[in-house]
Amino acid sequence: MLLTGPREIDPAPFDDISFDLCSRRKDVVIMSADLSKYCQVVRVKNELPRQHLDVGMAEQNLLSVAAGVAKGGYIPIATCFACYITRRAYDQMMICMGSGSGPGTNQDSGPTNVAIGFTPGIANPARIHHQAAEDLGMVRAIPNANVIDPMDPTDFRAAVNAAVDLPGLTYIRGHRGDTPRLLDPAKFTFELGKTYRLKEGKGIGIISTGHGTQWALEASALLEEQGVGHSLLHVPTLKPVREAEIAEFAFAHNQIVTIENHQIVTGLGSLVTEIVSDVGGGPRITRFGLPNRWAPGGTLPFIRTQLGLDAKTLAKRIAEVAA
Amino acid sequence: MRRNQSITDLDILAAKIRANVLEICRQRGGYAAQGVALADIAAALYFDEMRPDDDGWFRDRFVLSNGHDAIMTYAALAESGHYKMDDLRTYNADGGWVDQSPIEGQLGFEITAGSLGQGPSQSAGLAWALRQQGSDARVYCLFSDGELQEGNVWEGAMFAAHQKLDNLCYIIDNNDMQASGHAADVMAVEPVPKKFEAFGFKSRRISGTDMGELLDTFDEARATKGKPFAMICDTRLWDGIDCLQKALPMAHYTAKAAVDWDAGAAEITATLAALDAKR
Numbered sequence: 001m002l003l004t005g006p007r008e009i010d011p012a013p014f015d016d017i018s019f020d021l022c023s024r025r026k027d028v029v030i031m032s033a034d035l036s037k038y039c040q041v042v043r044v045k046n047e048l049p050r051q052h053l054d055v056g057m058a059e060q061n062l063l064s065v066a067a068g069v070a071k072g073g074y075i076p077i078a079t080c081f082a083c084y085i086t087r088r089a090y091d092q093m094m095i096c097m098g099s100g101s102g103p104g105t106n107q108d109s110g111p112t113n114v115a116i117g118f119t120p121g122i123a124n125p126a127r128i129h130h131q132a133a134e135d136l137g138m139v140r141a142i143p144n145a146n147v148i149d150p151m152d153p154t155d156f157r158a159a160v161n162a163a164v165d166l167p168g169l170t171y172i173r174g175h176r177g178d179t180p181r182l183l184d185p186a187k188f189t190f191e192l193g194k195t196y197r198l199k200e201g202k203g204i205g206i207i208s209t210g211h212g213t214q215w216a217l218e219a220s221a222l223l224e225e226q227g228v229g230h231s232l233l234h235v236p237t238l239k240p241v242r243e244a245e246i247a248e249f250a251f252a253h254n255q256i257v258t259i260e261n262h263q264i265v266t267g268l269g270s271l272v273t274e275i276v277s278d279v280g281g282g283p284r285i286t287r288f289g290l291p292n293r294w295a296p297g298g299t300l301p302f303i304r305t306q307l308g309l310d311a312k313t314l315a316k317r318i319a320e321v322a323a
Numbered sequence: 324m325r326r327n328q329s330i331t332d333l334d335i336l337a338a339k340i341r342a343n344v345l346e347i348c349r350q351r352g353g354y355a356a357q358g359v360a361l362a363d364i365a366a367a368l369y370f371d372e373m374r375p376d377d378d379g380w381f382r383d384r385f386v387l388s389n390g391h392d393a394i395m396t397y398a399a400l401a402e403s404g405h406y407k408m409d410d411l412r413t414y415n416a417d418g419g420w421v422d423q424s425p426i427e428g429q430l431g432f433e434i435t436a437g438s439l440g441q442g443p444s445q446s447a448g449l450a451w452a453l454r455q456q457g458s459d460a461r462v463y464c465l466f467s468d469g470e471l472q473e474g475n476v477w478e479g480a481m482f483a484a485h486q487k488l489d490n491l492c493y494i495i496d497n498n499d500m501q502a503s504g505h506a507a508d509v510m511a512v513e514p515v516p517k518k519f520e521a522f523g524f525k526s527r528r529i530s531g532t533d534m535g536e537l538l539d540t541f542d543e544a545r546a547t548k549g550k551p552f553a554m555i556c557d558t559r560l561w562d563g564i565d566c567l568q569k570a571l572p573m574a575h576y577t578a579k580a581a582v583d584w585d586a587g588a589a590e591i592t593a594t595l596a597a598l599d600a601k602r
Contacts, residue, residue, distance in 0.1 A: 050455070056485075061478035064441050068386075068448020071433055073456060076448075091438055092475070096445055099427055099435040106428030 001187040002198060002217075008181040012040045013153035014116070014174055017160050018077070019043040022051045028164055029053050029069055031078045033062040039079040039118045040176055059089040063115065067096035070111035075164045081124065082117025082132035082173060086139060093169065094142050101168030102144030109167040116160070118174040120149075121261035121290060122304070123211060127297030133290045137266025139171040140239050146170040146192060147239040149210030149260075149268075154183035155236050158190030166192070173210055180214060195245040196234040203229025204322040205253030205283070207246070209236060209268045211261035212289065215304070218311035219259075219318055228319045235268060243275045250276050253283055255321055259314070260289040286321050288314065325542070326371050330534045335598045336402060337366040337534070341563050342591045343398035347411045348577060349584035353423060356560035356574035358394035359567070359587075360531070361465075361496060364556060365399040367537040368463060368494075379405075382459075384449060386433045388442020388466035390424030392496065395465075396431045397421070405430060440473025442466050443493060447483040447551075450491040461545070465494045469501035471512040477522065483551040484523025491551040492544040493519070496531065498558045502575050519553035531556030532563060564590050 010016075018030050022044050030044045034057040045052045053069070055061045059080055066076035078085065086093065093115060101110030117135055124130040139147045146166055150156035156175050163170040188196070198213070199220055208216040213234045223230055233249045235241065250256050250272065258269040269287030276282035288309065296306045304310045308317060344358035373383040387396060397414065400406045413419035422429065424437040434445050446464035453460050470476055483491050497515055499506050506512050516526040525547045529536040537556070544552035561568035567587045571577065 053451070055478070055482050058478040058481075060475045061444050061482055064444030064475060064479065065448035065451070065482055067434070068445035068450075069452045070448075071445065072449045072452020074452050092441060092444075095435050095438045096441055106426050110428060 001184055001196065002182055003184045009178045010153040010181055011178055013156055013179050014176065015040045015042050017153070017157045019047070021161060021164065022048050025075070025164060026051070027073070028075045028077060031055065031062060031066050031069070031076050033057055033059050033080050033084070035080055038081070038176070039116070039174065041079055059084045060092050063089045063092035064096045067092070067113060070097070070113050075112045075114065077114040077116060077160070077164070079116045079118065079174070081130060082120035082135045083124070083130055085115050085117045086132060086135040090138060093139070093171070098142045098145055098169035104143060112164060112167055113169045114160070114163045114172070115169070116172045116174040118176045120173045121211065122295055122307070123176070123261065123300060125297055125299060128294050131295055133263045133295065134266060135173070136238055136262050136268070137270070140266065140271070142169065144168050145239060146237070148237050149173045150175065150236050151210060151213035151234055152182040153179055154181065154185050154188055155190055158188070159236065162190055162192055182214065182217060190236070193237045193240050193242045195242060195249070196236070197231065197249070198234050199230065199232040201229050201231045203231070203253070204255045204257065204318060205249055206230055206232045206257050206259060206318065207235060207249065207268065207272050208232065208259040209234065209238065212259040212268065215309055215311065215314055216259045219315040222311055222315035223318060226315070226319065228322055230318070230322070238268060238271055241271065246272060246275050247279050250282055250285070251279070256283050256285045257318055257321055258285065258287050258289070262289055263292055264289040265292050288317060325538065328371070329602070331598055331602050333366045333370060333534050335595065335602070336370050337362040337563070338591055338595045338598060339402050340365050340398045342588065343401050343408065343411070344394055345584055345587050345591065346408065347394065347397060347414045349579065350412050351415050352577055352579040352581070353415055354391045354394050355577040356567070356571070357392050358398055359564055360498060360558040360560055360562040361392060361395040362398070362563055363532045363534055363537060364465070364494060364496070365395045367534060367541065369399045369403060371538060372541045373463070383461045383463065384433060384453070385431070386442050386446035386449065386462065386464040387436050388434070388446070388464055389439060389470060389496070390436035392465065392467070393423065393425050393432065393436070400431050440466070440470045440475040443476045444479030444482065447479045447486070447488060447491060450483070450488045451486055454488065454490055460490070462491050463494060464491070465496060468495060468497045468499065468506050468512050468515065471495070471515065472510050480519065480522045480524065487549050488551045489548050492541070493524070493551065493553040495553060495555045496558055497555050498560060500560055500573070500575070515555045516553070519555070524551050524553045526553040526555060528555040528557065531558035563594070566590050
């Protein structure tokens, strides 16, 4: 399901995704908190202004107004940086957007509320305050929430299109700026919770999500050159996840590594560890991602190198585990 | 909307709502003092201002921001027949479904309101969506003066005014009382009307227990174009039941054994008799 040949770059994935969706669905409203340009919400704002709503520089307001818009019959897609939309407005995400649908609430199928966090993890150059290294874990802890970390413009588009038809809260990590097209839209079909085997092989099993899958594919190419056998599983949906698919993949390998653009606590690595631990007697799991300490700032290639997540170092670390 | 009824008719409904509050809260305690004080606002809102729809509910929308005040809605909707008193007597009971502070989707409750200060923004988003759809429904949001200490309230107010949401009416229960004491001592919120005016609202400060003033102010809010409206309703805990106000003026949560419920009920019975005689 991966594209072959020269790699194409999408300079503004969400601008097209949001414009195409809003052109098709007049019940969708893209919401901003003074960061429309920086989340690449440009065409909707300029060409479909009735479907764009800016609440000003106020993230709690973004999510609570969005929840009201949802109760009024529209489907809000709140956009902001991942750090603010989760940390700064977590209670509004959980209570206003997330407590009206599914088991334990009063409604089996409540209003649809979508939140997209851009420049997650070290995709943001400004260290500490702008880097959301814990957003996936935070939203994963909200009962009934859907949590998606897409790897490229194709599954990002599919996730957004799916989210507007899901009851309750869906949180998606967004891609901004030059983003490589990796999945073949003709061969990839997104289903909530489904996992995707991007490479079948013997040896070590790699499980990744979001930017982590981009990095895993880069490392995979180097490992292949070096003759290190491996398989690769892309997990775009962290919640609800098909646990049996993860367990089946994990138990087919003696060693598993997880790769994510997120702290190695509470994110994908933790998820895989929990699933394997619940079954018991599984493979050793080594978690690669951001450590539970403040990451450096700077360009993404620089930060990746600092954290041992650049392709070369990552391949070396995987090979060491495999050996 | 000024239905064909007198002020006295609505005063009687308010007295019955107060009686319901006592009957519900005497079972195992509750936010009785707030429910009693808000009875006139509830009577004006549910029995006059909000327009009924064809399905036995309301065309207009009410957003309760302060979950503690759910007792007001329960007591009023018991009087309208939407809730049964037998069910409401299970308020606050282990294993019951009548939550003391309800969750989104329960009849009469648009939002999960236990985390304070989130109603003003959600009601503004709702008002924006209804206007966008061309609906003539109005949105009312009740919140307390204590909630004015939450930043989210002012973010919502700024949005409502910027969007010129004249289909939105905030009702502020200005009772100068919060969990740990008088708002004036904990964190002063006055002057409330001026604050809302500065944010772009039309505002009016009234007595929250004067039915004539309440109806006039709802009329004024409905007639206001181009900006949202804030009605600041001065109340005090237990307004309408003097003996309980004297006995426990600083009530936040009223425990079952904290007051003489029979004395309160007797005062309401006398109030109802006097109102009946006026009619």
